[in-house]
Amino acid sequence: MSFEKAKTFLDKYRKEHPFVFYFLLTYLGGITLYLIIFFIWFADYNSPMALNEVGDFLAGAFSPIAFLFLYLGYRQNSEALRIQAEELRQSTEALQLQVAEMKESVEQQKLMGKIQETELEERHNAAMPFxxxxxxxxxxxxxxxxxxxxxxxxxxxxxxxxxxxxxxxxxxxxxxxxxxxxxxxxxxxxxxxxxxxxxxxxxxxxxxxxxxxxxxxxxxxxxxxxxxxxxxxxxxxxxxxxxxxxxxxxxxxxxx
Structure with missing residues (x-):
């Protein structure tokens, strides 16, 4: 992905999800600042951390982000389900309206048929010899x-x-x-x-x-x-x- 495309994507995401964007920016910025301070003033380069400790640190640092995205995924799925339910409701209402219109059309056709039948009977009766x-x-x-x-x-x-x-x-x-x-x-x-x-x-x-x-x-x-x-x-x-x-x-x- 080019820099322009990445920038466009981030700008779009920031406009659509400002809370998530600034939270991630603040959180990742805080971790970065913590690492800079740690490596400058507190790190002991003569005895580096074991790999399992590094893994524990990364897991603890990024687990809130994982839970955040899990929650966001849940919210997104819930919203999609809500939209689908709304579309289904609207579709059902549209079908009910179509059914009502069809019933009305059938009733009108029946009425027209009865009127035509009555007119035909009247015409036959008017032309009936006695x-x-x-x-x-x-x-x-x-x-x-x-x-x-x-x-x-x-x-x-x-x-x-x-x-x-x-x-x-x-x-x-x-x-x-x-x-x-x-x-x-x-x-x-x-x-x-x-x-x-x-x-x-x-x-x-x-x-x-x-x-x-x-x-x-x-x-x-x-x-x-x-x-x-x-x-x-x-x-x-x-x-x-x-x-x-x-x-x-x-x-x-x-x-x-």
Whole structure:
């Protein structure tokens, strides 16, 4: 190490640790002064000190410095640990803030999702057709039938809304599969379905019976719904009366 570098190091150490610097300077200066006085006035050059005595002297002289540096090392390690603990605390607080921000962001995303879901539901509800049904039983002559009569449910479906129903499927409780169609806004469609043998028997014996029918459809956004109705035939003073009960509308989750 050059003299300039040593001088720079000592100046820096003196500024950063003035107490240690001046203590060492005073202590080493005191030892040096003691040695000068000893060698000038008290040393006996005819009988020099034994090596073990010189070692004891050096150990006693420099042991305070060793303890000083031990203490300084302890202080330095303690300070480093304190700084690390402070950095860890700050890092933990920063992580906690990040976690809180992430939670807030997730909550906001959930809220936005709920808002979007609500808006979507409102849009679907606003575009949802309202379909109703009513029916009666028609008895007509059938020259070619086994009983000479033909019994049919006459069913009318009404779209009582300003929204169009697309890909409409009508199920009338028989095996006749009608093609998909459109039920325009504020329009209706009349369909018929023959009575089953059991229904004809009950009709002739004036026993009440019922049949469940449904219609499933899509709104203009492609969401599918299903409206279910129950046709109930009763007899009043021998006269057939057909009532239609609306069993409600649900989202159609299963493909037809």
């Amino acid at each position: 379909i109703s049904s009513q029916g009666n039983i028609d008895v007509s002559s059938d020259l070619y039938g086994p009983s000479g009569q033909q019994f049919k449910f006459k069913i009318r479906f009404d779209n009582r809304s300003d929204n169009e129903a697309k890909n409409v499927f009508f199920y009338l409780g028989d095996d006749n599969n009608l093609p998909l169609s459109i039920l325009s806004k504020n329009s209706n469609r009349n369909l018929s379905s023959p009575l089953t043998g059991e229904e004809i028997t009950k009709y002739k014996s004036q026993q009440p019976f019922n049949r469940e029918i449904y219609v499933d459809f899509e709104n203009i956004y492609g969401r599918r719904f299903k409206s279910v109705f129950k046709l109930q035939c009763t007899f009043l003073n021998g006269s057939p009366q057909v009532f239609t009960e609306d069993l409600g509308m649900t989202k159609y989750t299963q493909p037809h």
